[in-house]
Amino acid sequence: MSTQPKKARRAADESAALSEYLRPHLGAMINLIRDLVEYESPSQNKHAVDELGQYLADVFRGAHARVTMHWNERFGDHLQADFDGESGNRILLLGHHDTVWDVGTLKTMPFRQESGRIFGPGVLDMKTGIVLALFAIDALRAIHGKLPRPVTVLSVTDEEVSSESSRPITERIAKECAAVFVLEPSFGPHGALKTARKGVGDYTVRVNGKAAHAGLDPTKGANAIVELSRQLLKIEKFTDLKNGITVTPGIIRGGTRTNVVPAEASCDIDIRISKPAQSAILEKKFRALKPINAGCTIEVEGGVNRPAMERTAAIARLFKLARQLGAETGLKLKEAMVGGGSDGNFTAALGVPTLDGLGAVGEGAHATHESVLIDQLIPRTVLLARLIGEA
Numbered sequence: 001m002s003t004q005p006k007k008a009r010r011a012a013d014e015s016a017a018l019s020e021y022l023r024p025h026l027g028a029m030i031n032l033i034r035d036l037v038e039y040e041s042p043s044q045n046k047h048a049v050d051e052l053g054q055y056l057a058d059v060f061r062g063a064h065a066r067v068t069m070h071w072n073e074r075f076g077d078h079l080q081a082d083f084d085g086e087s088g089n090r091i092l093l094l095g096h097h098d099t100v101w102d103v104g105t106l107k108t109m110p111f112r113q114e115s116g117r118i119f120g121p122g123v124l125d126m127k128t129g130i131v132l133a134l135f136a137i138d139a140l141r142a143i144h145g146k147l148p149r150p151v152t153v154l155s156v157t158d159e160e161v162s163s164e165s166s167r168p169i170t171e172r173i174a175k176e177c178a179a180v181f182v183l184e185p186s187f188g189p190h191g192a193l194k195t196a197r198k199g200v201g202d203y204t205v206r207v208n209g210k211a212a213h214a215g216l217d218p219t220k221g222a223n224a225i226v227e228l229s230r231q232l233l234k235i236e237k238f239t240d241l242k243n244g245i246t247v248t249p250g251i252i253r254g255g256t257r258t259n260v261v262p263a264e265a266s267c268d269i270d271i272r273i274s275k276p277a278q279s280a281i282l283e284k285k286f287r288a289l290k291p292i293n294a295g296c297t298i299e300v301e302g303g304v305n306r307p308a309m310e311r312t313a314a315i316a317r318l319f320k321l322a323r324q325l326g327a328e329t330g331l332k333l334k335e336a337m338v339g340g341g342s343d344g345n346f347t348a349a350l351g352v353p354t355l356d357g358l359g360a361v362g363e364g365a366h367a368t369h370e371s372v373l374i375d376q377l378i379p380r381t382v383l384l385a386r387l388i389g390e391a
Contacts (some may be wrong), residue, residue: 014389015328018139020049020380025138028192029131030118032059036097036127037111037120043098043161049076052097056130056155057081063134065153077332080173083137085147089178091388092152093133094170094343095126096159100366109368112358117362117371124370129153129183129359131186132377136385148389152177155345162305163343173348179318179391181384182344182356185365187336191376194356195319196337197345198244199273199308203286204266205231206299211256211263221261222295225254228265230292235269238285244274245282245338271304272339276349279304307349308342314353318391322355325386329379352390358384 011336022029039052053076057067065081072078076098101109101121119126133153140147154173156166163170174180187194207228212221238247247269254265271282286300309315319335326333336357348354361380362372 005022009150012328014143015325015382016385017143018385019329021139021142022135022378022381025135026378029135029381030113030374031073032131032134033118033123033128033372034111034120036130037123038106040101040103040121041097041107041157041160042102042119043075043100045103046074046076047155048103049098053077053079053157056097057136059154063138070166070169072157075161075165078154078156078166078169080169081153083147083151083153085150087345088149090150090152090176091176091391092154092177092347093183094154094174094180094347095129095133095183095383096142097130098157098158098160099125099127100160113374116374117309118374119369119371121370123372124185124360124362125365126184126359128372128377129185132381132384133183136381136388137390139381140385140388151388159343163346164305166343166348166366170343170346171350174350174352177352180344180352180354181349181358181387181391182342182354182358184342184344184356185359186357186380187338189361189363190334191331191361191380192334192336192357193319193322194338194344195315195335196274196311197341197356198339199232199276199304199345200306200341201271201273201279201302201304203269203271203300205235205263205266205269205286205289206266206298206301207263207291207296209263209293209296210261214259214261215289215388218261221263223261225262226267227291227293227296228252228254228267231289231298232267234289238282243278244272245278246272247282265276273304273308273311274337276308279307293327306345309341309345309348309354309356311337312348315348315355318353318355321390322383322387325390326379326383329382329388331379331383355387358387
């Protein structure tokens with residue numbers, strides 16, 4: 001007789017047991033989400049982010065984790081919580097507790113429950129993901145008496161502003177782990193997991209011209225704004241939609257007065273790539289920009305700060321496992337390639353199997369209708385718990 005049906009039954013029993021344990025804790029999950037949302041934590045406000053970090057540290061210590069706070073001068077201190085497990089290689093649950101929302105946003109965008117959703121700044125991106133991680137760990141220990149393997153939760157404080165200070169910490173920990181599960185929100189209303197992400201970067205193109213009186217000596221000047229405009233027409237052609245490259249001028253600065261030929265102009269440009277090799281292609285194109293007006297000079301700064309997360313065979317295997325485990329609780333999981341980056345880009349680029357989008361299901365990240373579906377909290381927590389045990 002085949003052992004497969006027995007294994008399938010045991011797996012389904014495990015998911016059912018986790019769901020049964022978590023169901024009475026749904027209110028506690030929502031209360032903790034509310035606490036985290038009501039600690040406003042914009043990336044650039046170290047004091048506010050550190051207040052939330054200290055609260056989270058206490059919560060993780062209460063869950064019997066060894067907590068390390070990685071001090072950071074500019075941004076909030078990054079939080080690492082280590083949980084002992086029975087055996088096997090360590091799993092990293094990766095997230096962040098900084099948000100894009102300024103302190104005071106709660107006045108116009110308060111935490112609330114309505115129509116089966118939870119609303120509030122940062123609730124989807126990605127404070128609920130941290131709560132799912134805590135309750136997944138709690139449920140596993142309740143069912144098994146201990147975690148089936150060691151787990152590290154890393155929540156950083158500068159993800160929304162490129163992760164410059166946290167990247168070395170993330171990469172160092174990830175190298176010691178068998179897999180990384182990123183607690184960022186899932187994609188779309190059906191909760192797709194993210195198996196690929198575009199690489200992200202930015203360039204600043206700065207033009208230096210020559211000032212002159214716009215009425216008396218216009219021909220003695222070199223108009224930096226006009227030169228920049230001509231360069232942007234070149235830069236526009238760097239976009240290659242067929243190959244997943246987008247180049248988007250976003251912020252333009254220049255000039256001082258209308259009666260002065262502008263001596264300076266600059267543009268900040270967002271870039272997205274689908275393959276790591278495309279970084280070098282764009283770098284070569286930006287550095288090759290030459291002025292059309294001989295009276296102007298061009299300076300270029302920047303580059304890719306998050307490598308592309310490609311769908312490797314290892315990532316595909318993780319998704320296949322997640323789809324199988326999700327089916328045990330009625331989840332019909334799909335996968336997606338998305339244009340935004342996360343800290344999972346870093347870990348995937350190291351070759352560590354990484355699966356993203358294991359946080360909340362909802363909509364409106366970075367928007368005033370940011371929200372999370374309440375009925376998906378328990379199924380997604382069960383999925384995360386099962387992946388910790390099975391990956």
